[in-house]
Amino acid sequence: MKNKIKHLIWDWNGTLFNDVQLSVDIINNLLKINKLPQITYEKYRDIFTFPVSDYYKLAGFDFNKTSFEILGKMFMEEYENRKYEMNLFNGAKEILELVRSRGISQSVLSAYKYDTLLEVLEHYCISEYFESVSGLDNIYAGSKEHLGIELRKKLNFHKSEILLVGDTLHDADVAKAMDVDCVLISNGHQSADKLKANGNLVLSDLSELKHLL
Missing domain, CATH: 3.40.50.1000 (HAD superfamily/HAD-like)
Incomplete structure (x- = not known):
């Protein structure tokens, strides 16, 4: 090569x-809002995958209760507000x-x-x-x-x-x-x-x- x-x-x-830590923080905020257990940094890196909707399921979300579209929009709204905290x-x-x-x-x-x-x-x-x-x-x-x-x-x-x-x-x-x-x-x-x-x-x-x- x-x-x-x-x-x-x-x-x-x-x-x-x-932006890894920011992504962990935001997904944990969403889990908290939905009264679901938080995940660690290590677990996040073990379950993260594409399409991202699959990773949301692995994190514990039930799309029958809250759709991926709503969760994804909530995630990205916070991400966009905080993205320049990262480098x-x-x-x-x-x-x-x-x-x-x-x-x-x-x-x-x-x-x-x-x-x-x-x-x-x-x-x-x-x-x-x-x-x-x-x-x-x-x-x-x-x-x-x-x-x-x-x-x-x-x-x-x-x-x-x-x-x-x-x-x-x-x-x-x-x-x-x-x-x-x-x-x-x-x-x-x-x-x-x-x-x-x-x-x-x-x-x-x-x-x-x-x-x-």
């Missing part, structure tokens, strides 16, 4: 943007700059709502690093596989020259659908044990990525 990469595709939430992962800007300095183009592929994604990239002053940004047209964080397939069509590189970096098994599934390589970072929304289950290449944090470029 080393020295062949010409384009790097970044996931956003949990990969470049450290980029340590070393995120440094790795973005390193990738650019080596002549590797970059893009963002996210299940986050597209227009809001553009806003946060501007807020954290990293928009300049990306030649394209792909996000969903809604707040419910479903699959981004179709976005990945569309992005792949636009990239004029051999599959061996593209690397997707994410923090969930869904990112690995998206990379497979795109027919490109994938590296997962284990300090995001899913635990290292969960990420390694399918034989994925898993790194502890962003700093380890530099050894693959």
Whole structure:
């Protein structure tokens, strides 16, 4: 893989943007409102999955009592109000700059709502690093596989020259659908044990990525 990469595709939430604790806090607020047991940080990373509706069920919600649409809207309202309490992962800007300095183009592929994604990239002053940004047209964080397939069509590189970096098994599934390589970072929304289950290449944090470029 080393020295062949010409384009790097970044996931956003949990990969470049450290919003894991915020997500735990908000889901626990929703659980409390619905008189359900709280979950720990560790349990959150063990049960988080895509589509997000499945993870809500694992957290204990009953959609017959409160619909996923209502819960998802409540989650995102609080998330949007508090998102700037969080920050980029340590070393995120440094790795973005390193990738650019080596002549590797970059893009963002996210299940986050597209227009809001553009806003946060501007807020954290990293928009300049990306030649394209792909996000969903809604707040419910479903699959981004179709976005990945569309992005792949636009990239004029051999599959061996593209690397997707994410923090969930869904990112690995998206990379497979795109027919490109994938590296997962284990300090995001899913635990290292969960990420390694399918034989994925898993790194502890962003700093380890530099050894693959």
